Amino acid sequence: MNDTSDPIVDLTNRLLKFRDERDWKQFHNPKDQILSLCLEAAEVLELVQWKNGDQLQAHLDANKEQLADELADVFGWLLLIAADQGIDLAAAARKKLVKNEAKYPIDLARGRADKYTEYRGKSE
Numbered sequence: 001m002n003d004t005s006d007p008i009v010d011l012t013n014r015l016l017k018f019r020d021e022r023d024w025k026q027f028h029n030p031k032d033q034i035l036s037l038c039l040e041a042a043e044v045l046e047l048v049q050w051k052n053g054d055q056l057q058a059h060l061d062a063n064k065e066q067l068a069d070e071l072a073d074v075f076g077w078l079l080l081i082a083a084d085q086g087i088d089l090a091a092a093a094r095k096k097l098v099k100n101e102a103k104y105p106i107d108l109a110r111g112r113a114d115k116y117t118e119y120r121g122k123s124e
């Protein structure tokens with residue numbers, strides 16, 4: 001990947017270098033990479049398991065470094081999967097945001113937490 005002034009490209013390059021130096025690409029088939037992404041997301045989830053109300057944010061505040069580590073693990077897998085699949089993740093995220101802006105127009109979605117199918121029809 002080129003543009004190393006782009007933080008996503010720079011991080012991806014560093015992750016690929018880290019993996020190459022350890023000869024771990026041989027273990028990174030798409031299924032196991034996606035499984036690893038989900039396991040790291042579960043580690044984020046574990047941080048909030050059984051925490052509710054005021055205790056929830058207080059727990060996250062007290063464990064911010066662990067939360068950051070787990071979010072970074074998720075982000076790392078996203079970047080590796082995207083790189084191996086030839087996906088420009090930043091471009092994909094921008095494209096998806098445009099889709100979501102159309103799917104959730106401000107005048108219909110503002111202040112609502114329900115899925116777009118609840119106010120746009122069930123066929124979409």
Ligand SMILES: [Mg+2]
Pocket residue numbers: 040043069070073
């Ligand atoms: Mg982890």
